[in-house]
Amino acid sequence: MTDGIRPNDPSSLRAVIAPGDLTASQIEDVRMVAQFVRRSHPVVITRLRNRIELLVTSRGRSDDRLGPHERLQGPASRDETIRVVVACSFHPYTDDLGTFPPETGPVFVRVRVAGRRLPPTEPPLRTIGPPDAPIPVTEAEGWVRAALGDRWADYAYEYGDGREPTASAAAFRFGVILDRTAAPMLAPDNFDWSRIDGPTENGVRKLAASAGNAVLQQYLSEFGPYAATSRYLDPSTTPDGRWRVRVDSRNADPGTLDTFTALANRLRIRGVVDTRFVPLSLDLEGRTANLVYQLTGSPALYDAHVPIPTEPELRVPPTDRTWGEQYGYYPPVIPLTAEQWASGLCAFWTEMVAYGRIGDVRAPWAGRG
Structure with a gap:
């Protein structure tokens, strides 16, 4: 029997989808930026994707890491004085952050995009100090889509900063969940975004699915940006994904x-x-x-x-x-x-x-x- 003690209100711990989805013209701008990045950095992008897949499928047991000189970075698509830098990392024990189907083995892949005020001749490794060059959200998302490819980027989210949705910023945070085979997944409806990098001030924005992914577009239109968890909810947890104690x-x-x-x-x-x-x-x-x-x-x-x-x-x-x-x-x-x-x-x-x-x-x- 309990004495009336209850956990904190889960609504304060689960981020909601932020308003301010990109317009059709902004989505086209993202596509153009991604095309520019893919054309400019094909070798680096291929190596980045291969390393992400290797680390996810090996559960982090691979010693093969990308060195700082191999990171995806280069001039912004419309301003050569701004250097865009993309960095990827992984969140351990992702399955503690929400309810996933059994044996999924999810891994949350962080993708951070930063703008730095550097001339084209500046050495690429000079990234000391915080990002200092605001870039449009379409620029940042274009680099993410180029880095991940449409297969993964269609399932990605932007989350957690203090700016207005779709506004320019010097740094952006994106993420995508991959299963143990490196297949992308939608985040569960009880995913605790606040435990990735701290509280998400303006909610979470689901990236639009690409034009060729009609199945995902239909799902998002009918059910929204999260995967429903009611069918496989662990009976030892509450609907918000916490332990029943x-x-x-x-x-x-x-x-x-x-x-x-x-x-x-x-x-x-x-x-x-x-x-x-x-x-x-x-x-x-x-x-x-x-x-x-x-x-x-x-x-x-x-x-x-x-x-x-x-x-x-x-x-x-x-x-x-x-x-x-x-x-x-x-x-x-x-x-x-x-x-x-x-x-x-x-x-x-x-x-x-x-x-x-x-x-x-x-x-x-x-x-x-």
Whole structure:
């Protein structure tokens, strides 16, 4: 039985599609920029795509990386004094960020596009400092479409910056999800964009599908820019993709409820401790909580006793107990908010799980209660 504690409103954690899709003339401009980039950098583009596919299909086990001198970069299509630089990276444990079909093995590929004020004769590796040359969104998207190719770019999104949708900027962030075979996927409808690179201030914009991809165009027209997850939602998760954790604080010390709530909310986030970590219940008796969890791939249950400090105790170091007895770990700073304490404890547990476990293994005959 729960005591009414609920996770933070998921609507604040899931980005919505931003208004301001490109106009027909802007889409044509994107096509022209992509054509210009493909014509100017065919060898680099081929090598970039091959390396993305290799790293995705090998689950990051390939040692073959693109060097800085091999990055996709060059003069902007309409201004030779601006150098456009494209950089790709990968987000680990993408399947913790939303609900995906079983055995998909998704990988989120970041594609960042930056504009720099450099003359054509400037060495290509001089990219020190932040981007300083605003470029149109059509320029940035054209470079992304050229880099990824239509097959991947049709499924890509632009996300997370502080500008108005479709406005010019010196830096843009795009991303596409590829499965374990490097086939592109739409993001699930409960994908947590805020965990990629921080909060998405203006939402997420789905890139338009190319003219030749009628099937995807039809899907986007009928169902929108996300993949529906209701058919394969994990029963141990909520519709917003978080863990279902049974929480009980009926016998709690009232002074611990705020910190206990912060910990319960933190534990509901998938992958916050470890991608294998599945919390099942969190019960508070007095000032000590009992956490029951499993590790994916093992039937064993684990019990961990967790001290729950009061908010006044988060403001001063302990005097009559050890740091571990009061906080569950050694915080690097004092004072702490309840959320900072919960975040630090989960980070400490990440290392514990990586090298062993938290708490003790429950005896098989002890049951699941």
